[in-house]
Amino acid sequence: MKLEKEAGAVEYFFTKSPAGLGNLKSEVILCKKCGLSKTRKNVVFGAGSDKAKLIFVGEAPGEDEDIQGLPFVGRAGGLLTKIIEAMGLKRKDVYIANILKCRPPNNRPPAPDEILACRDNLRKQIDMIRPKVICTLGKFASQTLLNTETPISALRGKFGNYNGIKVMPTFHPAYLLRNPGDKKLVWEDMKKVMKELS
């Protein structure tokens, strides 16, 4: 009798409770919707707080991320961490995700069919977290989330909108490693994000 009740309670928990990020991750790590599932070492789902007020969205995992299964853990990730800390935050306070959850071979740019196949994963992550601001890093994340072909140089620094959430497009940290002179522009963008969060 007691066992039956407990089994019922467990069933209720799994069938009726709203699916959280953990449930979504367990689905996504099995994904085979595009060819990247054949070459990936790990799915890089995303990391950080599920109550984050700020989400950073990058392009796709690189080699380090593919090996560790975590977003932005290579050189570009080191710079992103510095940007987050300069904003007075820690990585665990924000959420970090990518447009693609799997590494494109040789870090080639995401293909349109891969973006389409992966699009719902990021949409669901954003829906579950409902942040105040999304910061899109680079051309692919900015154009995909804002559904535009406007170049990143014209998008950056101006808030856009994704389903009622403010989106700040800025340069990708990998670009900043090649063009350190543009770090000051990114800092201008982050100041606008901080003002919005305060």
Ligand code: URA
């Ligand atoms: N570049 C990205 O866009 N995402 C990562 O996770 C790492 C590098």
